Amino acid sequence: MTNDATHPSGSPAAPAGLFSYAPAPESRAVVDIAPSYGLFVDGEFREAADGGVMTTLSPATEEKLSEVAHAGEADVDAAVRAARTAFTGWSALPGAERAKYLFRIARIIQERSRELAVLETLDNGKPIKESRDADLPLVAAHFFYYAGWADKLEHAGFGPAPRPVGVAAQVIPWNFPLLMLAWKVAPALACGNTVVLKPAETTPLSALFFADICRQAGLPRGVVNILTGDGATGAALVGHGGVDKVAFTGSTAVGKEIARTVAGTGKRLTLELGGKGANIVFDDAPLDQAVEGIVNGVFFNQGQVCCAGSRLLVQESVHDELLTALQRRLRTLRVGDPLDKNTDVGAINSAEQLARITELADSGEAEGAQRWTAPCDLPSQGYWFAPTLFLGVSQAHRVAREEIFGPVLSVLTFRTPEEAVAKANNTPYGLSAGVWTEKGSRILAVSQRLRAGVVWANTFNKFDPTSPFGGYRESGFGREGGRHGLEAYLEH
Known part of the structure; x- marks a missing residue:
């Protein structure tokens, strides 16, 4: 039976004689979005050095959700220096101690999953059943998975005494804001690296909420730093001399630009780019x-x-x-x-x-x-x-x-x-x-x-934190997820 009639909301109505469609909206009340947010640097929120701000909108309604700081070169430098300072202590911790923080972050994500799912849907535009049933469970699962690796790195197949690379610059896209954060931050921290992460210009809010989760988990200052901004912010971060590793997910055109920037610098690079599956x-x-x-x-x-x-x-x-x-x-x-x-x-x-x-x-x-x-x-x-x-x-x-x-x-x-x-x-x-x-x-x-x-x-779009993901040719290089996802964050 087919039916082309639609509900006034833009959703198909049920065929005559069956139960009619009724909206079932998730409450926005579970999320408290502040009017403005600063940059998360060295464990604290702060304004951009030049006072720059941007607005983030709801794609579904075009309403203003919040105002966020726009990081400039001075802010990038401050975040990289904070990460470098924190690296000494974080990398020296036994793997089992780092694992405790990752387990704690994973549990907090689970506890706040409804709040985070609604936030992600508001800022990104994706259906709540996808952010609730796919994104958030996978986000927590990645932190749980890499927490388990933190004290077993010598058994990962990358040498008997692998060492962390250093400060990781991570630039993520807007299609899976919190999930792409987890794909990058979890293995980096498990290996003993510190992070400066830049979320996408149009979806900064879940990364800023994650910054609050880091404070809630008691993560040492400077281990995770989050800079909101546009392409200029990302370019400044990728090109900063204090960065040891660059991880980027996004368009092939920007990936090529990043590869040109990093070429000859000695920085490690992984790119997860476009596709036409x-x-x-x-x-x-x-x-x-x-x-x-x-x-x-x-x-x-x-x-x-x-x-x-x-x-x-x-x-x-x-x-x-x-x-x-x-x-x-x-x-x-x-x-x-x-x-x-x-x-x-x-x-x-x-x-x-x-x-x-x-x-x-x-x-x-x-x-x-x-x-x-x-x-x-x-x-x-x-x-x-x-x-x-x-x-x-x-x-x-x-x-x-x-x-x-x-x-x-x-x-x-x-x-x-x-x-x-x-x-x-x-x-x-x-x-x-x-x-x-x-x-x-x-x-x-x-x-x-x-x-x-x-x-x-006989399936499609099935993901698991234990399974590596990545591409070839203009889809990039390097792998995220699974044991393979540790390699880019280890010297061996």
Whole structure:
């Protein structure tokens, strides 16, 4: 049964005779957002040296959430010096002692998870059920996992007496603000490094709340420092002479710029950049399961995921059947208020990102691809883009080549496994891929030929702190998560 009617909120209504949809909003009262926040340097919040400030908005409503300090070069220098001073004592602690702090941070995150989930949804625009059920459990899990490694580093496979690198500069994106923080901060601290972290310009609040968690956990001063700011702040941090290690997650263009800045300095560097993941569906795949995996692969977090399965490669013999099922499923997605527990697709993070998604989607139509948009009413305020498919796509179309970073799926076809692999690998990226088939032998044969850092089989977008994540080519280098995630933070 399909239904194209929509609830006034912009969410699909139930078919006649069934229970009608009713909004189920999460309360904002669990979060107390201050009117303004300073920089977190040497265990204290302080204003920017030059008094600079920025505003952070709710993507869903465009309302002002708070004002945050804008760090300049003087603030970057103060934070790096604080981290350098703290490094002596922190790195000298026995691993078991550092682990206690990480365990404490993990427990506090669990205790404050509802508050942090609502905060993340307000500042980022993602549905509350994603921040509540995916992001926050993984954030705590990463701190628990790396706490367990802190006193076992000599057994990690990186030499008998590995040493911390020093001061780590960490620059994170806006699509998973708190989770990307955990991916970087947890292994750095477990290995004995100190940190200066810069959150994204549009999503600074959860990092500042994490600073409060560090104080709540009694973390020594200067071990974690957080600088809010824009690209100029990140450039100053990456280029600072007192930094020993740079970790960046974000766009390929900025990653290349960082690589040029770091080249020849002796700084360690890891980059986790863009992607254009292929989701390959063979004719023997469980199609209902594949449809759910496709939806999760490209519409999770509004498609603002570096490893999104944004290219769907379907074997010709099941193309029509799969597309019918996929379009039927997309008609049921609820687009609207991110704080509504029933919402499937929330707001795009910023006006700038919405403009990029719109421009690339328009190019798909201009180049001759067939556009299909899920029927839904979009809210009048905020930044929104309806789930969209492009059919009849060739490998020459921009929507098949460029990272859109939005809820847009390009559909291509193939006849043989060899053609599927060739099309999947026809990209400058190499971050993720998915394979859908009932044959285990085919999963292994195809996966081994895909040039991607992560390949999922009969699922997509599944993460675990014990499993390494990262890419090849223009998707970056280095791994985060698992034992492999320790290597970048150790001298050996």
